[in-house]
């Protein structure tokens with residue numbers, strides 16, 4: 064049975080895109096691959112809205128975040144980690160693992176980062192070399208105002224803006240050049256409508272300047288290797304070739320639909336999800352003004368065993384949702400709606416949840 068996969072990634076991949084992966088292997092150092100690499104890179108730049116570089120790495124989102132750090136920083140550099148959840152915390156952990164001095168600017172889980180507080184923190188501390196920020200915090204269902212945060216950073220300092228755009232790019236507008244984002248890291252299994260395995264990383268001119276003096280150890284993720292090989296139409300290392308075929312078609316579809324309609328679709332589906340949950344008497348977990356357009360977090364009602372509900376939805380309705388992570392374990396459900404999601408898929412999710420929750424409450428009583 065095909066399940067209604069409503070976790071916040073990996074997302075269901077449309078059949079035609081999935082089928083592209085059955086393409087026979089080609090020489091990744093041959094002319095066909097070169098043509099495809101140039102074409103998909105051009106498409107990625109359109110989605111990132113950048114004239115700078117975008118590189119494709121065979122890794123997951125965390126690898127892309129690591130690439131953003133090791134390519135721009137040196138051990139001992141001070142970074143401001145703006146965190147509103149588990150993935151924001153992870154960004155700081157990556158920087159710390161490579162020897163950065165990490166100053167955390169934390170906001171309560173379920174709220175968005177306040178750009179004013181970011182500005183204040185930078186005004187007080189001229190030594191910050193980079194600000195690490197999650198665009199869309201998948202663990203809490205919160206969308207940060209990336210444009211306002213980037214503006215606050217640029218208004219207060221010369222710090223680089225490094226962005227975890229894993230669950231935002233291709234679903235929510237990300238204007239890399241216009242907003243002055245120095246590195247944006249994202250991964251294929253989210254709004255790109257692809258299986259996991261590829262990550263996309265952009266670098267601005269300022270990021271390249273930082274790269275020239277950055278001393279963190281790096282090898283596989285060294286952007287200069289990707290740049291050097293790109294000039295001859297090749298990736299530096301054997302890439303996930305099958306995923307490139309899928310990426311080629313996914314980008315064609317995204318760009319043919321047009322980015323504004325893609326973003327509008329995500330916004331509408333997110334609103335429909337929140338409205339449906341509220342109609343059932345449930346509460347959206349985050350501050351609704353900051354509710355994510357790619358994943359909705361909803362508070363588990365009092366007395367309900369969240370894990371049992373998640374399992375009953377899967378086993379009895381073929382609907383797969385996610386629970387909470389870390390301190391939100393057992394406290395929220397998360398419903399993913401990235402990529403080409405139909406209203407029917409959301410309706411089915413809500414109907415299954417409405418049928419399952421009363422039984423979960425009765426079982427406790």
Ligand SMILES: Cc1ncc(COP(=O)(O)O)c(C=O)c1O
Nearest residue numbers: 123124125150199201229230250
């Ligand atoms: C916002 C965000 N950052 C980072 C990651 C980590 O990505 P990956 O699991 O692909 O390494 C995820 C994955 O869910 C995410 O949603």
